[in-house]
Amino acid sequence: xxxxxxxxxxxxxxxxxxxxxxxxxxxxxxxxxxxxxxxxxxxxxxxxxxxxxxxxxxxxxxxxxxxxxxxxxxxxxxxxxxxxxxxxxxxxxxxxxxxxxxxxxxxxxxxxxxxxxxxxxxxxxxxxxxxxxxxxxxxxxxxxxxxxxxxxxxxxxxxxxxxxxxxxxxxxxxxxxxxxxxxxxxxxxxxxxxxxxxxxxxxxxxxxxxxxxxxxxxxxxxxxxxxxxxxxxxxxxxxxxxxxxxxxx
Amino acid sequence: xxxxxxxxxxxxxxxxxxxxxxxxxxxxxxxxxxxxxxxxxxxxxxxxxxxxxxxxxxxxxxxxxxxxxxxxxxxxxxxxxxxxxxxxxxxxxxxxxxxxxxxxxxxxxxxxxxxxxxxxxxxxxxxxxxxxxxxxxxxxxxxxxxxxxxxxxxxxxxxxxxxxxxxxxxxxxxxxxxxxxxxxxxxxxxxxxxxxxxxxxxxxxxxxxxxxxxxxxxxxxxxxxxxxxxxxxxxxx
Amino acid sequence: xxxxxxxxxxxxxxxxxxxxxxxxxxxxxxxxxxxxxxxxxxxxxxxxxxxxxxxxxxxxxxxxxxxxxxxxxxxxxxxxxxxxxxxxxxxxxxxxxxxxxxxxxxxxxxxxxxxxxxxxxxxxxxxxxxxxxxxxxxxxxxxxxxxxxxxxxxxxxxxxxxxxxxxxxxxxxxxxxxxxxxxxxxxxxxxxxxxxxxxxxxxxxxxxxxxxxxxxxxxxxxxxxxxxxxxxxxxxxxxxxxxxxxxxxxxx
Numbered sequence: 001x002x003x004x005x006x007x008x009x010x011x012x013x014x015x016x017x018x019x020x021x022x023x024x025x026x027x028x029x030x031x032x033x034x035x036x037x038x039x040x041x042x043x044x045x046x047x048x049x050x051x052x053x054x055x056x057x058x059x060x061x062x063x064x065x066x067x068x069x070x071x072x073x074x075x076x077x078x079x080x081x082x083x084x085x086x087x088x089x090x091x092x093x094x095x096x097x098x099x100x101x102x103x104x105x106x107x108x109x110x111x112x113x114x115x116x117x118x119x120x121x122x123x124x125x126x127x128x129x130x131x132x133x134x135x136x137x138x139x140x141x142x143x144x145x146x147x148x149x150x151x152x153x154x155x156x157x158x159x160x161x162x163x164x165x166x167x168x169x170x171x172x173x174x175x176x177x178x179x180x181x182x183x184x185x186x187x188x189x190x191x192x193x194x195x196x197x198x199x200x201x202x203x204x205x206x207x208x209x210x211x212x213x214x215x216x217x218x219x220x221x222x223x224x225x226x227x228x229x230x231x232x233x234x235x236x237x238x239x240x241x242x243x244x245x246x247x248x249x
Numbered sequence: 250x251x252x253x254x255x256x257x258x259x260x261x262x263x264x265x266x267x268x269x270x271x272x273x274x275x276x277x278x279x280x281x282x283x284x285x286x287x288x289x290x291x292x293x294x295x296x297x298x299x300x301x302x303x304x305x306x307x308x309x310x311x312x313x314x315x316x317x318x319x320x321x322x323x324x325x326x327x328x329x330x331x332x333x334x335x336x337x338x339x340x341x342x343x344x345x346x347x348x349x350x351x352x353x354x355x356x357x358x359x360x361x362x363x364x365x366x367x368x369x370x371x372x373x374x375x376x377x378x379x380x381x382x383x384x385x386x387x388x389x390x391x392x393x394x395x396x397x398x399x400x401x402x403x404x405x406x407x408x409x410x411x412x413x414x415x416x417x418x419x420x421x422x423x424x425x426x427x428x429x430x431x432x433x434x435x436x437x438x439x440x441x442x443x444x445x446x447x448x449x450x451x452x453x454x455x456x457x458x459x460x461x462x463x464x465x466x467x468x469x470x471x472x473x474x475x476x477x478x479x480x481x482x483x484x485x486x
Numbered sequence: 487x488x489x490x491x492x493x494x495x496x497x498x499x500x501x502x503x504x505x506x507x508x509x510x511x512x513x514x515x516x517x518x519x520x521x522x523x524x525x526x527x528x529x530x531x532x533x534x535x536x537x538x539x540x541x542x543x544x545x546x547x548x549x550x551x552x553x554x555x556x557x558x559x560x561x562x563x564x565x566x567x568x569x570x571x572x573x574x575x576x577x578x579x580x581x582x583x584x585x586x587x588x589x590x591x592x593x594x595x596x597x598x599x600x601x602x603x604x605x606x607x608x609x610x611x612x613x614x615x616x617x618x619x620x621x622x623x624x625x626x627x628x629x630x631x632x633x634x635x636x637x638x639x640x641x642x643x644x645x646x647x648x649x650x651x652x653x654x655x656x657x658x659x660x661x662x663x664x665x666x667x668x669x670x671x672x673x674x675x676x677x678x679x680x681x682x683x684x685x686x687x688x689x690x691x692x693x694x695x696x697x698x699x700x701x702x703x704x705x706x707x708x709x710x711x712x713x714x715x716x717x718x719x720x721x722x723x724x725x726x727x728x729x730x731x732x733x734x735x736x737x738x
Binding site: 294297298299300301314315317320321324326328329330331332333334335336337338341342344345346348349350351374375389 | 493494497498500501502504505508509510511569570572573574575576577578580581582583584585586735736737738
């Protein structure tokens, strides 16, 4: 528990984390608002084919905030980009404070999960209000199970970002890959055209939890389960690598 | 000759330097002394054109740093750390600097030899120990064989052998007519190396003179330093 | 400030090139982008092969990976300028080359020297792969159209790289620069696709898009390739200028 508190305070003292909060809280709302504006006429006319996605699209594409959170939580331990310190690595300090590496990793993952759940709740509130603001009475109802799915999606995404960064130690690659993958030109979407197996990729499977995809493939529950399995596998891999690796290398 | 004229530096609402004036003369080693956070590094960074002074100026042979014809062959500077990217090799770091100043490749090997890094020159800077990083910083400072050396905490992180080497090396440089300005908070070390002492405290100069003048009636430089910086007084100068 | 002589500028350019080529992450980014580009070209080609024969444009499919490819070049640009702030290298840079405006513009120039051939090779390899795989099914294209498009692509990627370098110099930290740039290119810009084209065509990425847009889709051409190149370069120059002005003003 003490390690968990320490990880929370470490996260909150990172300057980059405020960027994550800002993006996490408002990006989904902005995306949802833009999408609703674009579709407003169709929705009012009652011909929209994507009615069930309204608002949720913001929550699906606006996960950059928690991606940054998950990546920064790890990469900040390794890299200091300051003109003053000659490359001090916080990880050495961290591991002398919490000696068990597994505890350290668990505490950090716990802190990331808690913050991303809170962030997703904030994001849901801003997104729902933004959608209401744009669509007014035409806003489709938001259902609890789907919102819960969105919260899970956010937390899992943050943990995926976390796990990948533990493996790479450097924040740039996971950040780039994951942000691109949340966009309209996602790798998973492209791959899903090549092979059906790509539908089991974590983000595609995760979408099933709350996005009503026209070509539904998994039930929301199995979708969540598939994504969770990815998180677990990645976390185990990260834990093994992290346990074996010399800190300095 | 290095001249500091009434340097003032504000950072936000804080006044970091309030009117710093002193000189570092050729043929002498000038020690710039002060507790942590007194403004030593800020003063040196302004001298090297890294930071901008709010008012006042710092001149090198009468010119600001940016107006020097070839800075690397005029002033050699080693600030905190190695000043090199972690992923580059030590040799590659010195090579690009040499390239920028129009110096030859062989000069790079020379300075690597002087600081004793020849064997580690092909390693990434990120793998260097603290002392090796400092040696690389020294190598960069010596690259252009400059008349003036500005060193921030040069002995920090060096082993006893390295400290002794720095001491004799700096004495030799000064003896052949060069200007050496070094900052430090290690009194004992400084007392054995410097000719002149400037003491800075809370952004103000509290003492400026030869080593004997600054020590005055105190038994050692350390005694004098604590007397001056604890605010209990002493009108030295 | 005394302006350095041309001999000095050549030296500074040499030093900036040295810095770029001795940085392993630059090479990692370039090789990684190259491999990824080929993989994506393969993926797009295999999707394209499922389509009807004789209707596919090699250029369209070969360049479909551009959207992803630009990410590699964004990273390249950010690395070039943000690497100065690792390990305090900026101090070594400015004590060696204290002419800040000249230093930063030369850095962009050196970056362009590396980017232009890299961008051309990558774009060409993608198209070449598609060409060899789809020779029988695709519409024949003329060689000069192909070269024009490839030059446009190279120009677009170079502008994007230099723009990213300028943004990197503004932020001085990789993470915020990366988030802002990827966020713009991959999230914000696609979201604004419903904006009227008369506004959108002035956006840096959309304007750049017209530089390599295949001429077949005439009805979508709101800008000629030259106009696109002009607007795109203007954006790049604006950001470089802002970066230089700020770099000269602030403490290193």
